[in-house]
Each structure stands twice: as structure tokens, then as C-alpha cells.
Amino acid sequence: MKFEVQSTDPASNARAGKLETDHGSILTPIFMPVGTAGTVKGLHQKELDEVVKAQIILGNTYHLYLRPGTETIRKAGGLHKFNGWTKPMLTDSGGYQVYSLSQRRKIKEEGVTFRSHIDGSSHVFTPETAIDIQREIGADIIMALDECTPYPCEYGYARKSLDLTHRWAKRCCDHFDKTTGRYGYNQTLFPIVQGSTYKDLRQESAEKIAELDREGNAIGGLSVGEPADKMYEVTEWVCEILPKEKPRYLMGVGTPTNLLECIALGIDMFDCVLPTRNARHGLLYTSNGTINIKNLKWKNDFSPIDENSTAHTSRFYSKAYLRHLIHSKEILGAQIASIHNLSFFLWLVGEARQHILDGDFAEWKQMMVQNLDVRL
RNA sequence: GGGGGUGCGCCGGAGUUGGAGAGCCGGGCCAGACUGUAAAUCUGGUGUCUCUGACUGAAUAGGUUCGAAUCCUAUCACCCCCA
Numbered sequence: 001m002k003f004e005v006q007s008t009d010p011a012s013n014a015r016a017g018k019l020e021t022d023h024g025s026i027l028t029p030i031f032m033p034v035g036t037a038g039t040v041k042g043l044h045q046k047e048l049d050e051v052v053k054a055q056i057i058l059g060n061t062y063h064l065y066l067r068p069g070t071e072t073i074r075k076a077g078g079l080h081k082f083n084g085w086t087k088p089m090l091t092d093s094g095g096y097q098v099y100s101l102s103q104r105r106k107i108k109e110e111g112v113t114f115r116s117h118i119d120g121s122s123h124v125f126t127p128e129t130a131i132d133i134q135r136e137i138g139a140d141i142i143m144a145l146d147e148c149t150p151y152p153c154e155y156g157y158a159r160k161s162l163d164l165t166h167r168w169a170k171r172c173c174d175h176f177d178k179t180t181g182r183y184g185y186n187q188t189l190f191p192i193v194q195g196s197t198y199k200d201l202r203q204e205s206a207e208k209i210a211e212l213d214r215e216g217n218a219i220g221g222l223s224v225g226e227p228a229d230k231m232y233e234v235t236e237w238v239c240e241i242l243p244k245e246k247p248r249y250l251m252g253v254g255t256p257t258n259l260l261e262c263i264a265l266g267i268d269m270f271d272c273v274l275p276t277r278n279a280r281h282g283l284l285y286t287s288n289g290t291i292n293i294k295n296l297k298w299k300n301d302f303s304p305i306d307e308n309s310t311a312h313t314s315r316f317y318s319k320a321y322l323r324h325l326i327h328s329k330e331i332l333g334a335q336i337a338s339i340h341n342l343s344f345f346l347w348l349v350g351e352a353r354q355h356i357l358d359g360d361f362a363e364w365k366q367m368m369v370q371n372l373d374v375r376l
Numbered sequence: 377g378g379g380g381g382u383g384c385g386c387c388g389g390a391g392u393u394g395g396a397g398a399g400c401c402g403g404g405c406c407a408g409a410c411u412g413u414a415a416a417u418c419u420g421g422u423g424u425c426u427c428u429g430a431c432u433g434a435a436u437a438g439g440u441u442c443g444a445a446u447c448c449u450a451u452c453a454c455c456c457c458c459a
Contacts (some may be wrong), residue, residue: 036413058412096412117414148412156423192412223411231411251412258411273413281409296406327405328418334416363407 001140001215003247008354010278011362013239013266016353018044019216019247021140023080023088026055027248028268029352031083031259031345032090035065040085041276042331042338045085051311052342053350056140057085058271061133062094062125066116070136075186078138078183090271091139093130093172095192095220096252099148100225104327107147109164127171131179131189143218144172146192151226158196165194166208173212190249192220193238197230206241216269217242218249223258223272226309233262239266256285256372260365263352270349275341282326285344289374291319298323305336311343325362 002020009015017028033040033048035057040048048054059079064070073212076082076315079089088193097114098105104115111126125133127145134142146165149158176189191209195201209217219238222231235250242248249269250262259270282294286306291298293305304315305322313336325333348368355361 032412034413041416060413063413089389090412092412097414099412101414143412146412218412220412225411228458244456249412249431270412272411274411277410277413277415277417281418281438283410292407294407 009361012264016356021088032271034058056088059091090141093145096144118360127168128175129329131175144169144191151224188215190216190218192218194221197276206238216247220251223252228246279337279341289376314340
């Protein structure tokens with residue numbers, strides 16, 4: 001993998017870059033649609049590529065391991081072959097499930113034991129098996145196993161958890177370096193900064209993670225319920241320490257405003273379920289604000305969903321029709337709304353990149369942020 | 377035309393066989409939530425008002441009774457059977 005910072009914004013820490021993988025290059029800053037189970041819910045790969053213009057998508061180790069199972073993905077020839085997405089992919093390690101499925105897991109030094117949410121069976125994920133499984137899934141960028149801590153998190157627990165995450169990160173790196181990709185292209189491993197909302201822990205973590213000297217670094221444990229200002233503050237502490245010449249990935253973030261604020265702090269990569277999940281639940285993002293398309297006020301509004309959208313479906317179909325589809329729980333509604341939101345997110349980071357290249361990102365961001373959180 | 381039955385919430389169902397319903401379940405509807413996806417999910421609201429409390433309410437109009445959704449009479453609507 002190669003990463004190059006192409007331009008830096010004069011008035012902030014925002015940068016535009018290019019990340020090259022064996023499945024193609026990624027122009028940053030970038031938003032990565034989440035496709036947990038090997039699919040970005042509701043979209044064909046063709047739509048993801050040609051309409052949404054996604055450059056890289058996510059998969060999830062825990063979910064793919066449980067279903068369809070590692071063996072099936074190996075037999076398919078890797079996840080790219082299995083789902084037909086030929087561009088770059090990234091897999092999360094299962095570290096987020098340590099947080100989201102906290103009722104169903106036990107953490108030990110060796111690793112995490114999950115009780116499957118599908119059939120209740122027990123499965124042990126260690127740093128080593130997390131790497132092995134991700135080698136078999138075959139994403140271009142794979143993640144270290146970490147513990148994503150909740151918010152709020154007591155200092156004592158955050159301290160203990162952070163030390164474990166660091167030991168796991170080291171084991172992930174060691175195991176990664178002893179193994180190779182099985183499908184003939186390169187993979188790269190990103191370790192993850194943790195430390196909850198504590199400055200000393202975050203700074204220590206950023207230093208330790210940077211010392212591992214991988215090709216890119218991630219920030220985890222944010223967007224778990226803390227106020228947005230706290231998220232920005234932590235991101236700022238960490239970005240000051242993580243090397244500038246390597247990509248910085250802020251995991252699980254976020255809203256359009258979150259994206260712009262964190263790009264300004266020096267983040268290059270984002271992923272989040274918000275655009276797809278909220279789309280299915282009827283919340284649409286536009287440059288003028290958000291729309292709850294289920295609201296009565298759109299019942300007879302036959303204007304386009306978003307005349308400024310890059311997606312033809314959002315210019316073609318009306319608000320009233322989409323409202324009807326979502327209300328009726330019609331599959332097409334989820335599809336149109338998901339295409340809409342993802343198109344907007346990809347448009348937004350593309351615009352951000354262009355404004356960084358043009359040198360007026362900071363002003364543009366200030367203007368955009370005024371409207372993004374308005375409820376239309 | 378004759379006989380029998382049933383009527384309460386926006387809809388469907390349950391329940392109430394003289395003793396305190398603004399009241400059960402589901403749906404609909406109206407809102408809200410959602411951030412490395414156990415999520416096409418979850419939460420709340422859904423008679424009226426001057427709203428920490430009141431008022432009205434069991435098809436409609438009367439009647440019996442201390443007390444009626446429940447019993448009686450008439451009317452209306454719907455369903456079933458017979459002609």
C-alpha cells in the first residue's frame with residue numbers, strides 16, 4: 001500500500017491524499033460505506049460503484065466468520081470474488097462487537113469469547129485468529145483486534161482496557177508479519193488507538209500505536225455516545241501525534257458535520273452505518289439539512305427527493321413517492337433512500353477534497369456546517 | 377315479508393353474562409431515536425379540555441335501578457336463516 005498527501009489546507013489540518021492498494025486507489029478524504037455481512041445493505045455493487053461512487057467498502061470479521069463462514073469465503077476465492085466488488089475493501093476485526101455485543105462476550109488476556117447472536121454457540125477471537133480470518137476474507141486493509149470501550153468509561157477500566165488493546169495490537173502485528181495474503185495481492189494492517197476520553201491515555205495510545213509503524217493508523221472508541229465536542233477534542237489530541245505521512249482512519253464516524261469537522265482535524269478515512277441505517281428508517285441527508293421522509297408534511301410533495309443529488313434516483317423520484325415506499329415497507333424505498341444517503345456522503349467528502357486542493361476548505365466547511373444539521 | 381343475532385377507540389381481535397373502563401392485544405396513524413450494523417429496528421404518543429387535574433364516552437332516543445356497556449322499549453345499521 002502507498003499513501004501520499006497531495007495537498008494540505010492552509011487554514012486547518014485537512015489534507016487531500018491518495019491511497020493505493022492492489023485493488024485500485026482511493027482519493028482521500030474518503031467515506032467508506034459499511035457492508036457488514038458482505039453487502040452494503042440494499043445496494044448492488046454496480047450502483048455502489050457507478051451511482052454512489054464508493055471507492056472502498058467495509059466488511060466485518062465477526063459477522064462473515066459466523067455466516068457464511070470462513071471456509072465458504074476461502075472457497076469463493078476471497079470476499080472480492082464472493083460479492084463481486086472489485087475495488088478496495090476493509091474489514092473490521094470484531095473489536096466493535098466487543099462493544100455492541102458486550103452482553104454476549106467475555107474478555108480475557110488471550111482474546112474474546114462471543115456467544116453467537118445467531119445460534120448461541122461459543123467462538124474465541126484472539127488477535128491471531130482475527131488476523132487469520134481477515135487473511136482468508138482477503139480485504140485490502142484489515143484491522144487489529146481491539147476493545148472498543150463504552151461511554152462513559154471509568155478511568156481505571158479505560159487504563160486496563162487500553163493496555164490490553166496495546167498488547168493485542170502488538171500480537172496482531174507480529175502474527176500479520178508472519179503470515180501472507182492467500183489470494184496473490186497485498187494486505188495491510190491498521191492498529192487502533194483507544195483510551196476513551198482521557199487525554200493522557202489517548203496521547204499514550206497514539207504514541208504506542210505510531211511506534212508499531214504500520215502503513216496506516218485508526219482511531220477507535222469514539223462515536224459511542226459521547227458529545228460531538230468531546231469526539232473532536234479526542235480526535236485532535238490523537239491527530240497531533242499520529243504521523244502525518246500515513247492515513248488516519250476515524251472508525252465509526254459519523255454525521256456529515258462530524259465528517260467535515262474531523263477532516264479539518266486531519267482525518268483521511270471514515271466509515272459509518274448512519275447513511276444506510278438511517279436511510280432504511282427514513283432519514284435523508286442533504287446539503288440543506290436532514291429530512292424525515294416519513295413525516296406527514298411530505299405526503300403530497302411531488303418535488304424530487306433532492307434535485308441537487310448526484311444520484312439519478314433522487315432527482316427522478318418524488319418525496320411523496322419515497323414517503324409512500326418507506327411507509328409501506330417496500331424494499332425499493334430502502335434502496336432509493338440508501339443510494340441517496342450514500343451518494344450524499346460520497347459527494348460531501350469529494351467536495352471536501354476539492355476544496356482542500358483549492359485551498360479554501362476551512363471557509364467552505366464553515367458554510368456547509370450551518371445547514372447540515374437543520375431538520376427540514 | 378317472517379325469525380334470530382350483533383352494535384363501545386381510526387381498524388381488527390379479546391374481554392365485559394347489574395358493581396369503579398378513557399381501558400387489554402395487534403395493526404394503522406403521528407412523532408422521536410439511530411455513529412467500526414444482533415437494527416427494513418427500537419421508543420413514545422394516539423376522546424376532549426382551561427391538562428400535576430377534570431369532563432365526556434359502550435349505535436341513537438327513552439325507561440327500570442342506589443348503580444346500566446350489561447336489563448326493558450322504540451328507532452337505525454349490519455350479519456345469518458326461512459320465504
